[in-house]
Amino acid sequence: MSADPYGVDPRHPEPGRSVPELFSSVIGQISTLFRQEVRLARAEVGEKISHASGAITPLGAGAGMLLGTLILLLFALVSLLVHFGIPVGWSQLIVAILAAVIGYALIRSGISRLNATNLVPERTAEQLSRDAQVAKEQVR
Numbered sequence: 001m002s003a004d005p006y007g008v009d010p011r012h013p014e015p016g017r018s019v020p021e022l023f024s025s026v027i028g029q030i031s032t033l034f035r036q037e038v039r040l041a042r043a044e045v046g047e048k049i050s051h052a053s054g055a056i057t058p059l060g061a062g063a064g065m066l067l068g069t070l071i072l073l074l075f076a077l078v079s080l081l082v083h084f085g086i087p088v089g090w091s092q093l094i095v096a097i098l099a100a101v102i103g104y105a106l107i108r109s110g111i112s113r114l115n116a117t118n119l120v121p122e123r124t125a126e127q128l129s130r131d132a133q134v135a136k137e138q139v140r
Contacts, residue, residue, distance in 0.1 A: 030135045037131060041124035074099060 017025075074095050081091035 026135075030131075033131050033135075034128070037124060037128050040127070044124050 078088070078091045078095050081094060082088055086094070
């Protein structure tokens with residue numbers, strides 16, 4: 001028989017407490033535990049969002065610079081096609097279609113990699129799963 005240091009066996013109800021009182025106590029403890037887990041999840045999501053928000057400024061600045069560079073490269077490609085004897089209008093159309101196809105492929109690739117599960121508070125979800133298991137065992 002394994003009793004805690006105070007001589008109470010956790011497998012048997014405490015003397016003097018009724019089953020409804022014990023059940024109410026367990027429900028209250030489970031409720032408190034889940035509220036604490038929700039607070040932990042909020043904190044974890046907030047931590048992930050603040051970590052991601054620190055990267056927004058350099059990403060935006062880099063994207064702006066790369067956009068300007070891309071525009072210059074597209075103009076250069078149009079000039080190269082004109083140099084090879086293709087009329088200006090056709091050169092612009094060819095470069096625009098090529099850029100649109102590449103852009104579409106990049107966007108599709110990015111969307112397929114974008115996954116909402118990256119924002120899920122994994123530690124909290126695991127802990128909630130364990131807590132639910134413990135709660136089921138306590139109610140038995």
